[in-house]
Amino acid sequence: MVPRALTSVVVAAILYAGVAGAISLHAAQDATTPATSLANALPPDADGEYIFKNNCATCHGPDGKGSPQSVVGFDVPLPDFTDCPTNTVEPFGDWNSVIHRGGPIRGLDHHMPAFGDALSDAQIESVVKYLWSLCDNPAWPRGDLNFPRAFFTEKAFPESESVWTTGISTSGPKSIGNDLVYEHRIKQRSQYEITIPIEFQQTTPSGWVKGLGDVEFALRRSFIANLEHSFIFAAGGAVTLPTGKDEVGVGEGVTVWEPFAMFAKGIGANGFVQVHGGYMASSNRTNVENSTYLRQAWGYTYAQDHGFGRAWTPMAEVLWSKESHGGPNVVDVVPQMQVSLTKLQHILLSVGVSVPATEREGRHPQFLTYFLWDWFDGGLFQRK
Ligand code: HEC
Numbered sequence: 001m002v003p004r005a006l007t008s009v010v011v012a013a014i015l016y017a018g019v020a021g022a023i024s025l026h027a028a029q030d031a032t033t034p035a036t037s038l039a040n041a042l043p044p045d046a047d048g049e050y051i052f053k054n055n056c057a058t059c060h061g062p063d064g065k066g067s068p069q070s071v072v073g074f075d076v077p078l079p080d081f082t083d084c085p086t087n088t089v090e091p092f093g094d095w096n097s098v099i100h101r102g103g104p105i106r107g108l109d110h111h112m113p114a115f116g117d118a119l120s121d122a123q124i125e126s127v128v129k130y131l132w133s134l135c136d137n138p139a140w141p142r143g144d145l146n147f148p149r150a151f152f153t154e155k156a157f158p159e160s161e162s163v164w165t166t167g168i169s170t171s172g173p174k175s176i177g178n179d180l181v182y183e184h185r186i187k188q189r190s191q192y193e194i195t196i197p198i199e200f201q202q203t204t205p206s207g208w209v210k211g212l213g214d215v216e217f218a219l220r221r222s223f224i225a226n227l228e229h230s231f232i233f234a235a236g237g238a239v240t241l242p243t244g245k246d247e248v249g250v251g252e253g254v255t256v257w258e259p260f261a262m263f264a265k266g267i268g269a270n271g272f273v274q275v276h277g278g279y280m281a282s283s284n285r286t287n288v289e290n291s292t293y294l295r296q297a298w299g300y301t302y303a304q305d306h307g308f309g310r311a312w313t314p315m316a317e318v319l320w321s322k323e324s325h326g327g328p329n330v331v332d333v334v335p336q337m338q339v340s341l342t343k344l345q346h347i348l349l350s351v352g353v354s355v356p357a358t359e360r361e362g363r364h365p366q367f368l369t370y371f372l373w374d375w376f377d378g379g380l381f382q383r384k
Contacts, residue, residue: 048130230266
């Protein structure tokens with residue numbers, strides 16, 4: 001069984017290396033966007049709308065829906081800024097980068113010119129705010145409230161993405177756990193999610209068991225999304241079914257009902273804290289006791305190249321859980337680093353290690369990695 005388990009790790013490594021390689025290869029091929037001659041001389045008090053009408057409307061259309069090919073003279077489809085899902089999904093930094101540096105900085109078409117020399121930072125900010133106003137339904141939470149994903153502390157923002165997380169224990173009984181998570185946003189504020197665990201565990205020096213663990217279904221809704229105070233709150237519930245083979249240690253063999261809530265708050269321009277708490281109610285408390293958990297993640301995003309380039313997010317999580325009826329306080333600390341692999345920022349890699357801080361007897365550090373694909377934003381094999 002060991003070779004099978006190792007194979008999955010090797011495949012993961014090759015995949016990561018391949019994606020990263022394709023991206024750096026692509027970076028070298030990007031044509032630089034010519035400095036635009038489109039920016040008109042603007043009066044000093046020009047607001048976002050004025051700037052848009054004078055510099056952007058030729059291509060993006062006076063209403064922001066995009067001009068037809070017959071007007072722009074190229075066949076790249078223009079975004080519809082009045083479409084709320086399109087309008088709200090990107091955080092400020094992405095559009096700010098595209099307007100400063102042109103389409104290619106975020107893997108978009110080179111027909112989108114760079115305005116960094118023609119417009120001031122404040123003018124670019126005011127035009128982004130004007131673009132935001134073209135979505136007239138405030139129920140859509142802004143992408144700025146979509147803070148980076150930690151390993152255990154779940155997000156309050158509704159997402160459409162797939163995540164493959166691998167955890168490897170190398171000390172104590174060896175194990176490799178893979179979680180395949182599929183998240184699907186429903187309308188403005190809701191999301192459903194399916195988690196499929198595939199586990200490999202060493203039971204004897206030469207024997208491994210492997211198999212499907214306990215599959216989880218979850219539903220959540222973001223009840224508060226406040227951009228002004230950079231705050232988002234969500235709540236929901238999950239059920240975990242005993243689909244695993246608990247007799248050999250894969251899965252727990254019980255059904256677990258889990259109400260949970262999470263919030264996140266931006267700190268300054270690039271920092272954040274996320275908190276996620278819940279209760280796990282087991283269908284068979286003799287085998288698995290009920291428990292309460294509280295998780296938090298602190299982090300800071302740093303983007304290379306004056307804020308326009310690759311994003312790095314170091315984070316630290318503190319995880320606490322306690323079984324009902326006097327169980328001990330179980331605490332783990334999880335330092336980690338997330339990095340964007342593509343210019344579109346839609347494929348992300350994270351690596352970390354979970355270290356037991358209490359109850360260390362029989363608990364071992366676990367190496368963690370995830371590979372995240374935000375499929376709303378772009379294809380998996382779209383290299384930009
Ligand atoms: C010469 C035509 C042209 C002009 C002028 C132009 N754009 Fe664009 N813009 C494009 C094209 C084409 C795209 C889409 C590229 C793609 O999808 O690959 C784009 C994309 C964008 C995006 C990214 C949208 C997304 O979905 O992520 C933003 C933001 C944007 N433009 C803002 C502006 C602003 C603001 C101005 C004026 C200051 C402007 N554009 C002027 C052609 C133009």
